[in-house]
Amino acid sequence: MKELPQEWDEEFDVVVIGSGFAGLAAAIEARYAGASVSILEKMKYCGGNSLISDGLVAAACSVFQRKHKIQDSPELMQDDMVKAGLGLNHPDLVRTLAEKSKEALQWSMDCIGVEYLDRVDQLGGHSVPRTLTVKGHSSFHTGAFLFRKMMGVVKRLGIEVRTQMYLEKLLKDENGGIRGVQIRQGYVFPESESGTVTFLQVKKGVVLATGGFSSDVDFRSTQDPRLTADVESTNRKAATAEALIEALRIGATPLQLSWIQLGPWASPDEKGSGVGSSFASVSTFPYGIIIAPKTGRRFVKESADRKIRADAILKTGRPSIGITDARGAKPGKHMLDRCLKKKVLKAFHNLEDLSGFYKIPSEELQNTIKKFNSYVKNKRDMEFGKTILTDAQPLIHPPFYAIRLWPKVHHTMGGIQINKNAQVIGLNKQPIKQLYAAGEVTGGIHGACRLGSCAIIDCLVFGRIAGMNAAL
């Protein structure tokens, strides 16, 4: 049709849009299959959100589980994901992920050279320990180490990586198949008119691996109007929806776009995920309480799932205060100094000072804590049903540590529809020829709620499938 150029500027067998885990996995597999491959990244630097990922990788029946004598199965992993996803997961996609997770993990070690800590963790929502941690030099963002290893392989294989290349159009021929891409070369985010237009012909396939849209205020607030610019994101700025929108424009089927995950453990007093969030996850939520500063009262079960907690905090209209004491702070003690230095966490000698600082009605707060302490003693929360851990103790030992909490947009579960071959499905229910997708730009794998440590493995499994099939 009209959109195809008179002449192409260049041609490749496979073009991969996006340079995070999914894109790199796709490019590597396509190259192994003998295709000429180009990776296009819209930003000046590669990696997207993968660079700031926590490096946690879930896999069923891994060698690590075998070594640690942990019984697991793809079926159990699938069940866990479907339970968290409230049954909205596309069965064939989640099954594929669970079945191929072991192989993808092994691939990351054997072919990419990643190392993992000799430890298998059981994260919330997983029935057994099955989460591995990429080995790195620091305990934060170890996903960057996985990224660097993958980038090393990309370079070794001679795959071309170009930055500041913005996907403006997916170009269809008269039969509806993708024949190429219209790119703005020299693009400067977020200026949509920057750079110059170039046309790349694609002989075998395009892989969309452009990530989610957590940082796209317009698009996300259309799907969930609560998520205005007042709500921050744990994602990098570049996590926007242009490529997803372009896929919709050419007829890809949208899927579950309004399921957007918020992190309830986020603080407005630091950027991104941050160390305060980590402290809140291991200390404040499990051992302390969350109150509304206006009333001084609790309003949500602190052990409820991410969605329930985040929704409840948002509903109060302003940041909540999470409070724990010296004993409750122990599980997060290695982060304590950094939190205090960053001022995301504040220490108070007594509850009066804490109330005064946050303008909380002091008597109400005292009363709230007195009640909570009695629940801890009786091992039963009579108000909100919070799980009282066996080692939980009443909040009486100063210093009291307080953190402001306001949810941040963390992950977009929805996206475009793919099948288990990573082919993008059109509105006519048929695959769009030569178009593949993997990672957060796709929908249906995680359903209503993504379990922790299932994002990287999603990128690896479906990125590889997309790359292999795009090269056919």
Place this chain on the structure above:
Amino acid sequence: MKELPQEWDEEFDVVVIGSGFAGLAAAIEARYAGASVSILEKMKYCGGNSLISDGLVAAACSVFQRKHKIQDSPELMQDDMVKAGLGLNHPDLVRTLAEKSKEALQWSMDCIGVEYLDRVDQLGGHSVPRTLTVKGHSSFHTGAFLFRKMMGVVKRLGIEVRTQMYLEKLLKDENGGIRGVQIRQGYVFPESESGTVTFLQVKKGVVLATGGFSSDVDFRSTQDPRLTADVESTNRKAATAEALIEALRIGATPLQLSWIQLGPWASPDEKGSGVGSSFASVSTFPYGIIIAPKTGRRFVKESADRKIRADAILKTGRPSIGITDARGAKPGKHMLDRCLKKKVLKAFHNLEDLSGFYKIPSEELQNTIKKFNSYVKNKRDMEFGKTILTDAQPLIHPPFYAIRLWPKVHHTMGGIQINKNAQVIGLNKQPIKQLYAAGEVTGGIHGACRLGSCAIIDCLVFGRIAGMNAAL
């Protein structure tokens, strides 16, 4: 572009697709504004789901509320809708609905000639009584009376209504505005190739009023994979997604498509909504219990919202059994004979017979009921927190009435994005010129969950707006 025909077969100022409440309201207003109007209905008969609607109409500050001294406000109605919608409602749309509800109600009386019962009901989720019931000859489906009155006005105004006219394409010109429609005339549902193609030029606007997609197994199960063909719908067969998909194809923005409402009060032993559902709503759920036949145990708070109950029943994997006794059946006694005759409800002299019939472990059921009866006596459900009504009594008086329950797809909250002028919003965030939409085909008004009695008023308010603006 290519899609426009060499020659048009006919021309109109305004073409309305769909002949339910929203479509008729739009057609009437467009005609009042002086436009030539054609209503196109894909089925042999007009009315769609509006014909089987319950005729309940919510409005804030109606003359009826004034007469009955009920304090209300558009803000309160908006708050109620947003609360039910979990905050996902588009604020400008829900505000418009609440603000214009009084006027639309008045219009239905003054201009359409509808009469309402002199009674204002308070439905679940509404803070005050604000629901009116269309006066009819029977107490079921009184929406049909509203439909007939509207159809009378349509005829009186000389608006042309054509049936078996299937929207195949919305035709855009090179500037992206809608110039006409490609229709299959003589279409026989659901044969997509039936009828002959005709091209209607549209000089002012097209109004999409094609309803929801509750009966479209393919489309709904893409958005919510639980909703396979095994789940029935309360809707008519024609509630399918073709027109919505066509709107997406030409670049309309999809919105919250995966929020699909299930009716937990539905029985697999009757078609559609049915009388058994009505009985369950007023007797079984408020006064009785719901158990899983496999275990003989309760598994959900019977007074929870529609979504929680429906999700819980689906999760058990097979129809639940709702049980009440002679006293609990009283609120539904006027429906009792019809329910028993239709065999959707069954009466048992004792619990042994009931257990035997449904193959429920008898001792477990006895035990479940004994426990439940003790909660009723103590006015507190210690297991699931069910609201024990003040007039609730232990389940001890035979006959025991049992109904099989399995959710049915009832309403699709999502659809295409419109603004408060009922203009359809494209993926580029701009209105698509000359394209309007109203009613269930649109998304964002009801958010995650539509409150009862808010569907007809939605059709009237936005149907009118769409018709007025399409005629400009």
